[in-house]
Amino acid sequence: METNLKRDISSTELETDNNSKKLATIDDFDDEYFQLQENKRTKRNQKNTVHSEIYLDTINRNLLDFDFEKVCSVNLQTQNIYSCLVCGKYFQGRGPKSHAYYHSLHQDHHVFINLTDLHVYVLPDDYLVEEKSLNDIKNVLNPTFTEEDIKNIEESYKNVKNFSQISFSYDLTKKSYIPGYIGLNNVKANDYINEISSASKKKFIMLKQNDPIEFLSWFLNSLHTSLVQGPKKGKTSIIHDLFRGELKIESQHIVDSTSNSAPQTTDNENTENKKLFDLTKEVQVKVSPFMFLTLDLPPPPLFLDDLDKNMIPQVDLTTLLKKYNGETEQEVEGVIKRYKITKLPKYLILNVKRFIKAFKLPVTKNPTIVNFDLTLDMSEYGGGIYDLVANASHEGKSEGNYKVQLKLGLIWIQIQDLIVEEILKEMICLTETYIQVWQLREN
Numbered sequence: 001m002e003t004n005l006k007r008d009i010s011s012t013e014l015e016t017d018n019n020s021k022k023l024a025t026i027d028d029f030d031d032e033y034f035q036l037q038e039n040k041r042t043k044r045n046q047k048n049t050v051h052s053e054i055y056l057d058t059i060n061r062n063l064l065d066f067d068f069e070k071v072c073s074v075n076l077q078t079q080n081i082y083s084c085l086v087c088g089k090y091f092q093g094r095g096p097k098s099h100a101y102y103h104s105l106h107q108d109h110h111v112f113i114n115l116t117d118l119h120v121y122v123l124p125d126d127y128l129v130e131e132k133s134l135n136d137i138k139n140v141l142n143p144t145f146t147e148e149d150i151k152n153i154e155e156s157y158k159n160v161k162n163f164s165q166i167s168f169s170y171d172l173t174k175k176s177y178i179p180g181y182i183g184l185n186n187v188k189a190n191d192y193i194n195e196i197s198s199a200s201k202k203k204f205i206m207l208k209q210n211d212p213i214e215f216l217s218w219f220l221n222s223l224h225t226s227l228v229q230g231p232k233k234g235k236t237s238i239i240h241d242l243f244r245g246e247l248k249i250e251s252q253h254i255v256d257s258t259s260n261s262a263p264q265t266t267d268n269e270n271t272e273n274k275k276l277f278d279l280t281k282e283v284q285v286k287v288s289p290f291m292f293l294t295l296d297l298p299p300p301p302l303f304l305d306d307l308d309k310n311m312i313p314q315v316d317l318t319t320l321l322k323k324y325n326g327e328t329e330q331e332v333e334g335v336i337k338r339y340k341i342t343k344l345p346k347y348l349i350l351n352v353k354r355f356i357k358a359f360k361l362p363v364t365k366n367p368t369i370v371n372f373d374l375t376l377d378m379s380e381y382g383g384g385i386y387d388l389v390a391n392a393s394h395e396g397k398s399e400g401n402y403k404v405q406l407k408l409g410l411i412w413i414q415i416q417d418l419i420v421e422e423i424l425k426e427m428i429c430l431t432e433t434y435i436q437v438w439q440l441r442e443n
């Protein structure tokens with residue numbers, strides 16, 4: 001009784017490895033107690049094998065889901081969290097006053113995994129279990145892939161001609177999934193999105209639909225930034241190597257647009273009646289890197305609801321790309337600009353500007369249909385042939401929802417939330433495309 005009391009006073013609720021060392025020093029005051037603990041430990045180690053075999057049978061893989069945010073189900077803390085492998089619930093700590101410890105006593109659940117270091121313990125006895133049969137759980141909790149693994153996956157996808165040829169993987173509940181093509185539950189996958197939310201300083205939060213191009217742009221830049229820190233500081237990253245191209249931007253301020261002898265153009269005629277650069281005046285030239293190219297749609301018809309669906313304007317992707325041919329001129333707030341692609345990346349990201357965000361007005365969507373093929377000839381821009389490998393599309397009005405289509409071998413996979421299914425490649429071109437990723441074809 002007396003030793004128990006002392007133990008209570010000297011122990012903290014959270015017992016990390018560091019803390020256990022500290023505890024031992026405090027406990028040194030009572031040699032008798034310390035010796036008692038030592039004896040217990042030795043005894044436990046002798047019984048380990050027998051114990052683990054009994055307890056490991058109680059693990060219920062069907063109840064394990066590590067996609068939840070790692071939060072103690074009792075005190076909502078996020079540090080030092082264990083998952084009960086019997087019921088799947090999360091608890092903080094494993095020391096004698098911790099929630100995991102209480103859970104083991106009250107619910108008779110005894111196997112816990114530390115969600116950070118993946119060590120498995122039997123509680124309340126508190127001994128470490130090292131069993132290869134637990135590796136499937138550890139692998140789901142913290143999937144890791146070697147370069148070799150990735151190569152093998154890529155290789156196995158290469159010649160896939162139909163869905164059934166895909167080599168599926170299986171989760172803990174024996175449900176099949178395709179590595180690299182995993183749906184995310186809109187609400188439940190908040191572990192992943194919470195990471196994003198805190199990493200992005202709350203720029204991207206759950207339950208609020210965000211613009212995927214803003215997210216992609218932030219994501220690629222963040223990846224780049226974290227990759228160039230450390231030993232490779234200041235150098236380029238794989239992100240820049242793959243996605244970054246270069247533009248030459250020429251711009252000139254319009255001093256007095258009415259002095260031009262040509263009649264004033266209206267917005268609709270803009271594209272046909274070019275406002276030429278005034279070569280007698282200064283033209284500013286700068287070279288600017290890009291991670292994606294924005295494509296402007298022609299303005300939508302004003303009263304779309306009254307129009308027949310057939311009247312929705314259509315435009316070719318190749319027409320939209322002419323913005324970057326170094327000749328098309330556009331006026332933005334009193335400045336004429338010309339863009340010319342001077343370097344194309346291996347992966348070209350295009351963003352069709354569908355959403356119009358006017359100050360204090362609700363976001364509206366431009367429904368213009370963009371016609372495109374699954375291959376894109378960029379030779380006019382100093383590049384080669386590109387193949388579409390990913391397409392994100394938007395359905396519905398400005399709210400609506402996003403779907404993504406990804407190439408897998410010779411077929412296409414569509415992902416919407418948790419639904420992962422094959423889609424005919426002919427269907428890709430009919431989607432209201434929003435973001436496209438094109439891969440330069442190797443010769």
Ligand SMILES: [Zn+2]
Nearest residue numbers: 084086087109
């Ligand atoms: Zn439990």
